[in-house]
């Protein structure tokens with residue numbers, strides 16, 4: 001059974017005051033407009049239109065909350081980087097988004113959806129740099145992987161992982177395709193623990209090379225992942241030092 005099955009719509013927030021009371025753990029999804037975020041959410045929840053696949057980039061300007069059967073929340077954030085949003089609307093959304101991402105206690109981590117053909121754009125980098133001081137994990141879905149050959153997609157994945165390793169030990173990445181429905185199990189393995197959900201048991205064809213628990217060294221050989229306790233120790237230390245950094249800063253979210 002899938003971790004994200006049976007998601008139901010809770011509410012759309014337009015202001016920080018509209019957010020549901022914090023409590024259950026939640027995971028937020030962000031990404032450039034048209035990167036494939038809505039399709040990725042729909043694939044994960046096994047629902048064709050839960051997150052509306054917008055035909056107009058940047059149209060969804062609301063924070064949408066969905067509740068999973070275990071009580072955890074899945075949060076769909078507005079796409080960023082769409083130039084045609086009018087100035088005042090953009091400013092409003094910058095404020096709401098940065099307020100949500102910086103202060104939401106029940107937010108366990110951020111999923112950034114990127115088109116595998118154009119990963120880590122300057123706006124994506126800004127988003128990572130901006131979220132990093134929270135000390136919370138980021139998991140990147142390199143989606144539309146079906147558009148590249150397997151070897152080119154895996155080279156991109158290695159390049160993205162080595163960039164993330166420079167940024168934070170709890171930033172991770174995987175390949176994903178909503179169209180081919182690949183990478184779903186790997187995503188469940190990465191996100192389940194954030195939400196306190198058990199990991200999925202089923203096997204998924206083609207997803208093995210993608211499992212987030214495996215780490216690749218500089219030459220692309222697989223290395224054993226550090227134990228969870230080691231990871232947690234490292235994360236706590238980093239999180240503390242980043243929290244110190246964060247106090248001195250008040251950066252804006254990319255819009």
Ligand code: GDP
Pocket residue numbers: 031032033034035036037038039040052053054055057058079143144145146147176177178179180
């Ligand atoms: P969003 O703006 O980030 O929510 O992006 P959408 O989910 O609306 O997707 C943008 C476009 O990319 C749509 O035309 C989708 O059909 C297409 N798309 C999304 N995911 C995939 C994928 O995994 N493979 C392919 N080939 N196309 C995709």
